[in-house]
Amino acid sequence: MKTKITELFGIKHPIIQGGMHYVGFAELAAAVSNAGGLGVITGLTQKTPSDLAKEIARCRQMTDKPFGVNLTFLPTVTSPDYPGYIDAIIDGGVKIMETAGRNPEAYLSRLQNAGIKIIHKCTSVRHALKAETLGCDAVSIDGFECGGHPGENDIPNMILLPRAGEELTIPFVASGGMADGRSLVASLSLGAEGINMGTRFIATKEAPVHENVKKAIVAASELDTRLIMRPLRNTERVMNNPAVEKLLQKEAMLGNTIQFEDILEEVVGVYPKIMKEGNMDAGAWSCGMVAGLIHDIPTCRELIDRIMSEAEEIIQNRLRSMLS
Numbered sequence: 001m002k003t004k005i006t007e008l009f010g011i012k013h014p015i016i017q018g019g020m021h022y023v024g025f026a027e028l029a030a031a032v033s034n035a036g037g038l039g040v041i042t043g044l045t046q047k048t049p050s051d052l053a054k055e056i057a058r059c060r061q062m063t064d065k066p067f068g069v070n071l072t073f074l075p076t077v078t079s080p081d082y083p084g085y086i087d088a089i090i091d092g093g094v095k096i097m098e099t100a101g102r103n104p105e106a107y108l109s110r111l112q113n114a115g116i117k118i119i120h121k122c123t124s125v126r127h128a129l130k131a132e133t134l135g136c137d138a139v140s141i142d143g144f145e146c147g148g149h150p151g152e153n154d155i156p157n158m159i160l161l162p163r164a165g166e167e168l169t170i171p172f173v174a175s176g177g178m179a180d181g182r183s184l185v186a187s188l189s190l191g192a193e194g195i196n197m198g199t200r201f202i203a204t205k206e207a208p209v210h211e212n213v214k215k216a217i218v219a220a221s222e223l224d225t226r227l228i229m230r231p232l233r234n235t236e237r238v239m240n241n242p243a244v245e246k247l248l249q250k251e252a253m254l255g256n257t258i259q260f261e262d263i264l265e266e267v268v269g270v271y272p273k274i275m276k277e278g279n280m281d282a283g284a285w286s287c288g289m290v291a292g293l294i295h296d297i298p299t300c301r302e303l304i305d306r307i308m309s310e311a312e313e314i315i316q317n318r319l320r321s322m323l324s
C-alpha cells in the first residue's frame with residue numbers, strides 16, 4: 001500500500017508504533033521496522049542522553065530499516081535534558097522523530113537542519129494546525145479512545161479524524177483504538193494516511209515487557225480502562241486495577257483541591273514495576289480501550305501482515321462488492 005505516510009518515511013506499510021514509556025525499547029522498534037512499519041524508540045525511558053545514544057545504536061544493529069525516536073515534552077517543573085536528548089538523536093543519525101506533549105517549536109529548526117522528519121502527536125485539530133504552521137511534516141491524531149493522554153476535549157476518532165481532514169494540509173495518521181485491518185481501512189476512509197498503534201503493539205511477542213502485561217491486555221475488555229488525573233487537567237487513560245480505584249477515590253474525595261502530590265504513590269515510578277517485573281497492581285499504566293479488540297500475542301510481522309491482508313480483503317472484496 002502506498003500513502004503519503006509510506007512515502008514520507010520510506011516505509012512499506014502505513015503503520016507506526018507510537019512511543020511508549022518502558023515499552024518502546026530497541027527490540028520493539030526494530031521488530032516493527034523489520035516488519036515494514038515504523039518502529040519508534042521512547043526517548044525519555046532512557047535515563048540520560050547517552051543511554052538514548054546507546055539504545056539508538058542497539059536498534060541500528062537490529063534493523064537496517066528506518067526507525068524513529070519519540071520525545072515527549074512534558075509539563076514538568078524540572079525539565080529533562082531535552083537539548084541533550086536531541087543531540088543524541090541527531091548524532092545517532094535518526095531521521096524521523098515523533099514529538100508529543102507540548103509542541104516542538106523550540107527545537108524544530110535544529111531538527112529540520114539535521115534532515116529529521118517530524119510527526120507531532122496531538123489530540124485536537126487546533127494543536128494539529130499549530131504543528132502544521134510550525135512546519136511539522138505530519139501529525140498523529142490521538143482520539144479520545146487512546147491509551148495514554150487523550151487531552152481534555154473527549155472527541156473520538158470518528159469525528160476527530162474527518163475534522164482534521166477538513167483543516168489540515170499535511171498528512172495525518174489515526175491514533176487511538178487501532179488494532180486491525182478494519183481500523184486501517186476506516187482510518188483511510190476518514191482521511192488519514194495510516195495508523196499509529198500503542199496498546200496493540202504491547203501484546204506482541206517482541207515487546208520487551210513482562211508476560212503479565214501482555215496477558216492483562218488480552219484478558220481486558222473495552223470496559224476496563226479508566227480516566228485518571230482529569231481534575232489536574234492531565235487526563236490519562238489507564239487499565240483499571242486496585243491502585244487506579246484508590247486514585248479515583250482520592251479524586252472523588254479531594255475534588256478540585258487535589259494536587260499531584262496526593263497521587264504520587266499510584267503514578268510515580270510505577271512503570272518499571274509493571275512493565276519489567278509484571279506487578280500489575282503497582283500503579284496506573286496507560287492502556288487503550290482497544291484492549292477489547294486484542295485477543296492474541298502475535299509477532300510484529302504476523303500482526304502487520306495480518307492488518308495489511310485484512311485491509312486489502314475489505315477494500316477489494318467487501319467494499320467493492322457493495323458497489324456492484
Ligand SMILES: Cc1cc2nc3c(=O)[nH]c(=O)nc-3n(C[C@H](O)[C@H](O)[C@H](O)COP(=O)(O)O)c2cc1C
Pocket residue numbers: 017018019020021023042070072099100101121142145146147148149175176177178196197198199200285286287288289290
Ligand atoms: C503503556 C503506554 C505508554 C505510553 N507512553 C507514551 C509516551 O511516553 N509518549 C507518548 O507520546 N505517547 C505514549 N503513549 C501513547 C501511544 O504512543 C499512542 O499514542 C497510544 O497508545 C495510541 O492509542 P492506542 O493505545 O489505542 O493504540 C503510551 C501508550 C501506552 C499504552
